[in-house]
Amino acid sequence: MGEERANNFIRAFVDEDLASGRYAEVVTRFPPEPNGYLHIGHAKSVCLNFGLARDYQGSCNLRFDDTNPVKEDVEYVESIKDDVRWLGFSWDERLYYASDYFDKLYECAEKLILSGHAYVCELSPAKVREYRGTLTAPGQNSPFRDRPANESLDLFRRMRAGEFPEGAMFLRAKIDMAAPNLNMRDPALFRIRRATHHRTGDKWLIYPMYDYAHCISDAIEGVTFSICTLEFEDHRPLYDWVLEKLDWPEPRPRQIEFARLNLEGALMSKRKLLQLVKEKRVDGWDDPRLPTLAALRRRGVTPEAIRLFCDRIGVAKKDSWIEYEWLEKAIRDDLNPKVKRVMAVLDPLKVTLKDWPQDEVLTVKAPFFPDDPEKMGYRDLKLTREIYIEREDFSLDPPRDFYRLALGREARLRWSLYIRCEEARFDQDGVLTELICSHSQEPQAPAKRRPAILHWVPAELSIPAVARLYDRLFTTPRPTGDLEKELNPLSLVERPNCRLEPALSQISPGERFQFERLGYFYLEKAADDKGPCVFNRVVTLKDSFAKTRNK
Numbered sequence: 001m002g003e004e005r006a007n008n009f010i011r012a013f014v015d016e017d018l019a020s021g022r023y024a025e026v027v028t029r030f031p032p033e034p035n036g037y038l039h040i041g042h043a044k045s046v047c048l049n050f051g052l053a054r055d056y057q058g059s060c061n062l063r064f065d066d067t068n069p070v071k072e073d074v075e076y077v078e079s080i081k082d083d084v085r086w087l088g089f090s091w092d093e094r095l096y097y098a099s100d101y102f103d104k105l106y107e108c109a110e111k112l113i114l115s116g117h118a119y120v121c122e123l124s125p126a127k128v129r130e131y132r133g134t135l136t137a138p139g140q141n142s143p144f145r146d147r148p149a150n151e152s153l154d155l156f157r158r159m160r161a162g163e164f165p166e167g168a169m170f171l172r173a174k175i176d177m178a179a180p181n182l183n184m185r186d187p188a189l190f191r192i193r194r195a196t197h198h199r200t201g202d203k204w205l206i207y208p209m210y211d212y213a214h215c216i217s218d219a220i221e222g223v224t225f226s227i228c229t230l231e232f233e234d235h236r237p238l239y240d241w242v243l244e245k246l247d248w249p250e251p252r253p254r255q256i257e258f259a260r261l262n263l264e265g266a267l268m269s270k271r272k273l274l275q276l277v278k279e280k281r282v283d284g285w286d287d288p289r290l291p292t293l294a295a296l297r298r299r300g301v302t303p304e305a306i307r308l309f310c311d312r313i314g315v316a317k318k319d320s321w322i323e324y325e326w327l328e329k330a331i332r333d334d335l336n337p338k339v340k341r342v343m344a345v346l347d348p349l350k351v352t353l354k355d356w357p358q359d360e361v362l363t364v365k366a367p368f369f370p371d372d373p374e375k376m377g378y379r380d381l382k383l384t385r386e387i388y389i390e391r392e393d394f395s396l397d398p399p400r401d402f403y404r405l406a407l408g409r410e411a412r413l414r415w416s417l418y419i420r421c422e423e424a425r426f427d428q429d430g431v432l433t434e435l436i437c438s439h440s441q442e443p444q445a446p447a448k449r450r451p452a453i454l455h456w457v458p459a460e461l462s463i464p465a466v467a468r469l470y471d472r473l474f475t476t477p478r479p480t481g482d483l484e485k486e487l488n489p490l491s492l493v494e495r496p497n498c499r500l501e502p503a504l505s506q507i508s509p510g511e512r513f514q515f516e517r518l519g520y521f522y523l524e525k526a527a528d529d530k531g532p533c534v535f536n537r538v539v540t541l542k543d544s545f546a547k548t549r550n551k
């Protein structure tokens, strides 16, 4: 893939374990819960897990962690597969589901009961909480803790048979109610859940807890490095405990934690993303303003840009926040050498060249990639008497720092002539409708500074288009999810009357361009009988936030 192989502490662990002979190969897994679409945070984990497997000639499994029957959905399973593939990774035939292991997980639970390491507890949820103790006070043993193994086994089998209602009892590990780590205070292993599972249907009335299922699933698959986010650090003793008490053969998987990606301006909790989608605050899971991979793809971001971003941010052991500009920078750096520069006007203002003959068309060749003209070839620009420029490139009452066009001022048309604004015309409502300009090959008056260069398109020969301009979905850099207060009303601005230069008459969805001075754009939809083609702005040309910050 050509991206730089980042050095990080995880690779140091891997090297150490390979050198010591603890493992003969690298097996990782990416374990999404199918309860939402993948987001840019998941991409970090995908790149890390699949990247390690690639670099060490090992393998990476895709495993759906579908132990919670209530929130999961087949739609999510398919979207996750699409997204991992799109990011450029392959699990080959190693596609697994934690639910494939329900029988084995059940069998292991019976084993733990018989060896005295698990028991069925009938405390109510409120009592369980009360007995758990606190960070400073030890917990208390459940009165059911020392019941005979046979009694627990009988109850556990009857739990499975559906003899008891939800919450009546649960299976828990027998570890240590006084352990300083709360996760070790007799955690739950299996609970009763009368729910239909998207894969196992109604076969099961009890479901394993995440901590219990995860380590065993890893071990079943022969995973060597079970890489997860930092909040699981305190769960590692339990991860190891379960496999040890099951006498799982060595080598057992090693859990390694890393800091999750926190990206400023992006809300990443799946629960909150789901809320945005359900409340129709956005146009589905792939709304280009969301940080989901489906959204970034629809917006026009490439998988290479996301991998580049993940490489650059690296992997650390300490939580931190990444500025959104890092993602934008990676997107620009990826697109910059790849896409053609063309001209488009988002908000057209008509300019009439008063001395230009009515039907004359001046054709000029201009390179698609000015920094290296031969790289992408040339196209024809067509200059006519009537053209469009960007409305905001003209000011009736130019402020001091306005360098563009104004009455009596000169500007240059990109790749073409100089124009000088002689007159501005308005409609009855006082809206500016047209500029009347003279033109020349060379500047007409010696300017104090070089005139601005404006992008333009010919009026008649240009192609209509719609452009969608995106901004941050939230007004705060670290949104809490308070939608009423934090949603940015200008996160989507549609420009319905854009005009494209004539060379763009034969383009297809999926193509990307740099519209000069405006940003990188992605053609989402071709023109059809319902309307013109639709472009998404992938990213602006400059870091627009930095600009406002420096003001």
Ligand code: ATP
Residues within 6 Å of the ligand: 030, 031, 032, 033, 034, 040, 041, 042, 044, 045, 227, 228, 229, 259, 260, 261, 262, 268, 269, 270, 271
């Ligand atoms: P959420 O809390 O939003 O539901 P999750 O962590 O529960 O997300 P999973 O589907 O369980 O989502 O995540 C699959 C994998 O992706 C896990 O290994 C998890 O550690 C990793 N992951 C999730 N979010 C991030 C993130 N922001 N940065 C890095 N890795 C992440």
Ligand code: MG
Residues within 6 Å of the ligand: 033
């Ligand atoms: Mg999770």
